[in-house]
Amino acid sequence: MKRRQLLGTAAGVSALAGCGLFDDDPEPPPAPDALQPLLDEAVALAAAYDRAAVAEPRLAARLTPLADDHRAHAAELAKVIGAALPSTAPSAPPGPAYSLKSLRKAEQVAQKTAAAACRKAPAARAALTGSIAAARAAHAEVLR
Template structure:
């Protein structure tokens, strides 16, 4: 027969092993509170900026569409990692994208990518090891995007 102390110890061990409350009643973490939520939002915004630029000047499609697709892939992976459900409607970029002048469009996108790279660098430096590889890949991709937009 098990003593009360043994039962309490077993219950505590089970809770520690499963990583949840004693009976699994612990609420799921809020994906919006995840420190990577701003990086996810940034990836979606960068994808939207590139889409808007292509809509304004279809001659930029070959150059910008692969970059937009990379941002959408990063957003999907960040959403999976954080448990977030991205909105089915693409966000409206806060900084806007000029239209008509390809040079101005590329300059604006290059600056947005540079800022995005800095955000990814910072997130990577602060992330736990299990997230660092993805964040490092995102930072590297954004650095490549900066160069591709020159």
Template sequence: MVLTGAVLQSCDMGHSRRWVLGTAAGVGAAALTGCGLFDSDDPEPPKAPDPLEPVLAEALALAAAYDQAVVTQPGLRTRLAPLAEDHRTHAAELSRLIGEPMPSAPAPSASAAAAATTVAALRQAEQAAQRTAVAACKVAPADRAGLLGSIAACRATHAEALR
């Protein structure tokens, strides 16, 4: 509709042409926003990885390494099983803190390559994982630092127990 003539100023409503056109534009814009015309088609940016994820991955890897060592060297079960259980406990708590379900660990297998897993290799893995936990603890917020410090201490204790 084209408004070429003068809008009556003396109407009962007393609105100017400018007010009528502005209101019509506002109603039209409101209708368009409801239909998704102005919605963004871009998906939300991916969530940044949690800084605890590397510590969680190492806890799972260490538990799996201990389990593998017990499968290939059953005589070490008494010595290694409690250490593996510590890492599973750490993984469960880290997973809870991150807010993600705990990933499943692969089942140990009695392969020839697994026989190479020795106490010395486990000790080296514990030392490397302990350094990761210490580094994470240094930059963690206060609500996470206590858990990370405890994990770092536990990993250092495991390394000493494997001497």
């Protein structure tokens, strides 16, 4: 083997070693998607409405459409970010029942999260996050 061939082979091996091909360190996990908090809130809000409707059946007709909105938002967000939706039971999940006042407060907090996400979102996601922010604001008004 000529000297140039030997040096070329050595350089190639060191380049491969430098690129991580032989590293044993695992890749760091990817950062969570910026829309994940909106997805988590949508799932939590739907569950809160379900619990409130079970606790106060007379409010079910008023609360069920709002819960359905949050489930639709969660499904669309999950599709956009490639996340799996948590499986939901047919009845309300366990947890405390929420009053209209606490549901309204939760909607107001969630609306602020969605509005902030909309401001930071790329154009392809701005319409979705904006419509979620608007729906959450409307829900808070419905709960007055």
